[in-house]
Amino acid sequence: MAQKRVLKMKKGPRIILKVFITLLVIFFALLFCFLYIKHKITSAGYSEKAAIRIMKEFKIEYAVSNPGNKTLNRAFESSSYKEKNLDKYKQVKFFNHANLIDNINTLLEKGYTTRDISIILAHGSNSDVTEFAKKDKIKYLEEFFSYDFAKLKYYDRYVKYMDSEGDDEETTIIMVNLDLDKEDYKDPYDVSNDHSLTVLANKHHSLGKNYIPKNLVTVKSEYTVDKDDSTKGRKEAVDAAMEMMQAAKKEGLNLLINSGYRSYDDQQEVYDKYFKLYGEDYVKKYVVNPGFSEHQTGLAFDFASGNSKIFKESKEYDWMIKNSYKYGFCYRYLKKKENITGIKTEAWHFRYVGKDVSKVMDEEELSLEEYYAIYVDK
Numbered sequence: 001m002a003q004k005r006v007l008k009m010k011k012g013p014r015i016i017l018k019v020f021i022t023l024l025v026i027f028f029a030l031l032f033c034f035l036y037i038k039h040k041i042t043s044a045g046y047s048e049k050a051a052i053r054i055m056k057e058f059k060i061e062y063a064v065s066n067p068g069n070k071t072l073n074r075a076f077e078s079s080s081y082k083e084k085n086l087d088k089y090k091q092v093k094f095f096n097h098a099n100l101i102d103n104i105n106t107l108l109e110k111g112y113t114t115r116d117i118s119i120i121l122a123h124g125s126n127s128d129v130t131e132f133a134k135k136d137k138i139k140y141l142e143e144f145f146s147y148d149f150a151k152l153k154y155y156d157r158y159v160k161y162m163d164s165e166g167d168d169e170e171t172t173i174i175m176v177n178l179d180l181d182k183e184d185y186k187d188p189y190d191v192s193n194d195h196s197l198t199v200l201a202n203k204h205h206s207l208g209k210n211y212i213p214k215n216l217v218t219v220k221s222e223y224t225v226d227k228d229d230s231t232k233g234r235k236e237a238v239d240a241a242m243e244m245m246q247a248a249k250k251e252g253l254n255l256l257i258n259s260g261y262r263s264y265d266d267q268q269e270v271y272d273k274y275f276k277l278y279g280e281d282y283v284k285k286y287v288v289n290p291g292f293s294e295h296q297t298g299l300a301f302d303f304a305s306g307n308s309k310i311f312k313e314s315k316e317y318d319w320m321i322k323n324s325y326k327y328g329f330c331y332r333y334l335k336k337k338e339n340i341t342g343i344k345t346e347a348w349h350f351r352y353v354g355k356d357v358s359k360v361m362d363e364e365e366l367s368l369e370e371y372y373a374i375y376v377d378k
Contacts, residue, residue, distance in 0.1 A: 050076035070094035075101050093118040097126035106133040119145045124152030143169050149378050177373045179204040197354045200372045201294045203342045208291050209264045213298030225258045225304050233260040234298035237352035244327040254306030255316045262295035285344055299352045312347035325362040328355040337367040
């Protein structure tokens with residue numbers, strides 16, 4: 001019987017096949033290793049983009065030992081990454097700023113500590129920090145920015161105001177944040193879209209000509225001085241005022257509303273009337289320009305006593321001072337706050353802000369401007 005011939009691959013192709021298989025095994029081994037390490041890094045809270053840089057820089061163990069560090073993640077993602085600042089990055093509190101790493105690098109070069117940089121980042125937007133980083137290192141960082149409501153972009157104004165007025169840091173921040181270092185009515189802040197209970201209308205915050213409050217309702221005529229249905233206000237404010245006046249009535253008092261909502265045109269009429277009667281100096285002190293009056297919000301009322309012609313000398317006034325905050329109202333224009341409100345004291349003028357806000361204002365003895373600067377406009 002004839003023997004079968006066994007086909008043998010020539011030596012050259014055999015070697016090529018072995019090399020190919022070996023390379024294929026190495027490739028899949030490296031791929032597995034790559035994917036394993038990348039998974040390990042991403043499981044520690046880093047993005048895939050950051051993971052690539054981490055592997056490239058051989059910082060795998062460093063990254064994994066600092067899991068979930070968002071500032072480190074952003075640094076590894078950034079083309080501005082500097083290895084010499086690696087230990088600094090992880091100490092800086094993360095803020096989602098586009099130029100975060102660039103700004104950290106710049107601020108480190110100017111001699112700021114990582115704690116300083118975290119404070120700086122906390123008090124401004126990306127553009128604010130970018131502009132601030134262009135300045136020489138400042139002297140009074142913590143003096144101003146230990147306050148949550150301080151704004152990085154106003155640093156120069158804070159220094160200028162404090163040097164000029166001699167006020168302490170907290171007062172300086174509040175005054176500047178409220179634009180009280182500027183002339184009245186100059187470059188006012190537009191609040192024409194703010195219909196919150198804490199909307200601020202004053203000589204630096206403009207409601208504009210077209211501001212009309214939501215849910216305007218009429219105050220029952222029996223609770224008004226004129227006994228008609230021309231007095232209006234926002235429903236929340238009117239309901240709270242009614243509750244307050246009824247509570248006062250139970251104690252034998254006769255608390256009434258003399259004035260409520262005024263439109264832009266209504267305020268123009270008031271302004272023109274008093275200007276004609278008493279002149280420019282008077283209206284500057286006692287009458288607000290149209291578009292800047294709190295009455296236009298529908299949240300402010302001028303109260304009166306049905307038992308006394310002079311409200312400040314009435315029992316109703318005394319009762320309001322003690323109890324109005326319980327119903328969500330604040331005594332708007334206190335004499336001791338005239339430098340902040342910009343309005344001479346008005347015993348009759350109360351503003352609805354809601355019970356939570358009025359309670360804080362009463363406990364901390366704050367004007368609405370101060371509350372706004374500290375708690376609203378951070």
